[in-house]
Amino acid sequence: MNVLGFVLTNFWSLLVLAFLGLVGLRIGWRARRYGATRKELRYVLRRSPFYFVVLVFCFFAAAPFFIMFLHTFKTDGDLYRRPQPFVYRQEPTLEHLDTLFNNTAYLDFIRNSVLVGVAVVIITLLLSLPAAYALARLTGRWGERAGILMFLVYLVPPTLLFIPMFRIVVLLGLKDSPLSLIVVYPSFTVPFSMWLLQGFFKAVPPELEEAALVDGYNRVEAFLRVVLPLSLPGIISTVVFAFTLTLHEFIYGLVFIADTSQRTLSVGVPTELILGDVYFWQPLLAAALIVAIPVGLAYNLFLDSLVQGFTMGAVKG
C-alpha cells in the first residue's frame, strides 16, 4: 500500500526518470553498436550526472511556462475541480485568449509597452554611453565618486519618488500619456545602464584607444570605431536589461496613467484581469506567457554577454 501510494503521488517524476533511463540505455546500446569503446562509454557515464543536474534545473525553469501554457486553454470547470487534473479533463478552449484579445486592451498594452521600452532604451543609450565612457576613463578620485553618486540615485525606490514625479508629470501636461513614462523611466534605467556599461568600457584596454589616436583619429572617432564595436556584447545586454526594467515597472505606470488604453502591460494586465478578489487566471497566465516568450528568447540569445555583464559589474564596477 505504501509503495503504491509513493508511486501514485510521484507518478510524474517516476515517469520522467524511467524515460531518461530508457533513453540512456538506448543511447548506450546504439553507441556500442557503432563501435564506441568501453572507455568512451565510461566517459559518457562520468559526465552524465552533470547533465542530469542541468536537466533538473531546466525542468524547474521550464515547468512554470509549461503550466501557464496548459492553463491558458483550461475551462473554468477543469481549473476549479479538486483534485485539479494536470492536463485536460474537459475539451481545451480558446475562450480565454478571446477574452484577453477582444475584451481587454491587451494589444494596446503591448503597443504602449513596446513604444515606451524602445523610446526609453534609445534615450538611455544616448545618455549612458558617453557617461559610462567618461566614468570608465576618468579614473581619478572625483570620477569614481561621481559614478557612485549616480548609482545611489538608482537605489532611491520609486515608492519614495512617485508622488513628486507625479507632480512633475502633471506640470509637463503628460498625465495619462505613455510619454510620461518615457520621461520618467530613464531616471532609473540611465544610472543602471551607466554602471553596467562602465564595466564593459573598463575592460577595453586604453592602449587600443591610444593606438587609434596615434593612427590619426580623434577621441570621438576612437570611441566610435574601437571602443563601441569591442563593447557590443555589453551594449546588447544593457539594451535587454533596460528594456526589461521598463517592462516590469509597476508603480509609475499605475500612478501616471489612469486611461486604460494608454496603460502598459505591467499595469494594464493586472488591473483589467483582477477585479476585486476575482482573478481571471487563464487570461492572466496567457498574458504573462505571451510577453515572457520573446523576452526569454532575447535573454537566451545573449546569455553569455549577460553573464559577463553581471560579473564584470560585480568585479570591476
Place this chain on the structure above:
Amino acid sequence: MSVVEISGLRKHFDAVRAVDGVDLSIQPGEFLVILGPSGCGKTTLMRMIAGLEKPTAGSIHIGDADVTELPPRKRGVSMVFQSYALYPHMNVYNNIAFPLKAQRREKKFDRATMRGKVEAIARLLEIDTLLDRRPRQLSGGQRQRVAIARAMVTQPAVLLLDEPLSNLDAKLRANARDELKDFQRSSNITAVFVTHDQIEAMGLGDRIVVMAEGKIQQVGTPQRIYDDPANEFVATFLGSPSMNILRAQSHRFGFRPEHFLPKTLQDNPNNSVSFDYFVKRVEYLGSDRLIYGYVGGHENELTLAKVPSNVRAALDIENEYEFAVQRENIKYFHEASGERIEAQMAGADW
C-alpha cells in the same frame, strides 16, 4: 637638422617627477634607444613625443613644427605598443589599413592605392598571407609584425617603439631584434626604441640614451656608453655582471669583472694595478668562470671577476691570488655625486 628636437621637457604627476628636464635631439635615419630601469620615465618621455601625454613644461619639435600642443594625429608619428594594441575586431588587412583610412579624408586616394600600400608593407614584413586573419589567430611574432606594418604604412617621420620585443619568448626575441634592425636600416626610418633590456639596447641602438629618475644620464654610441660611462649609475647599469665599485678615501673607483684578471694574463703588466684577490666561490658558466671574492683592504665589498674558460690557471676557493686591472680600465667617481672624475683628481695613488 634633427627630426625631433626636445628641450627642457618635464612631466610631473602630482609630486612625482616622471620626466625631469630632458633635452634631446634625434637625427634622421638613426635608431635611438632609450634605456633605463622601470620607473625612470622612459615610457613617459616616449608618450610625450607621441602626444599621448601632455608635458608639464618644455617643448617638442618634429621637423620644423612645434608639436608640443598638438594631438597625436597631427604629429606625423606612429607607435608600436608593448602589447601591440592590435584591434581585435578587425582582420590584419583592416588593422594595417586603419591609419590610411584616417588619412583618406584629407589626402584623397582611392581604395586601390590603399590596398596597394597595405600589400606592399605586408610583403615587406612577410605577413602578406595573413591579411584575412584576426589578431587572436596570430602568433606573438606575427602580431609584432602586424603592429610594425600598421605603424609604418603611413611612412611616419618617426617610429616609436615601446618595448615591442618584451612579449616575445627569448628565442624569438633575438631573431626579431635582428629583423627589426634590418628593416629599420633598409627603410631608413628614424626609430625611437624604449627598453629596459641592455642587451637589446646595445644590439639595436645607433645611439643609446640612458635615463634614470627622469633625467638623461648619458647619450652616446653603445661602445661609448659601455667603455666611457658618464657616472656611476651608467657604469653599474650596463654590463652583466655589473661593474665592481670599491670605496677609496675620497672617491669611489670601479672596474668591470672581465677586466679583472690574474696578473700573469695581463697584456701589459707594467701598466696595470694589482690587487690581492681572495676567492670565495667559483661559478662555471661555460664560456667563462665567474669568481666571487674580495680584494685586500675591501673585505666588505663583494668583487667579481670574469675569467674566460680557456684560461686554465687554477683558481681555487679560499685561496689568494694576484689579480690586476689595466690602468685605463679603472674608472673613478666622485664620492657625493657619483660623476666620473679623472684619476689625478681622485688622487689615485698607484
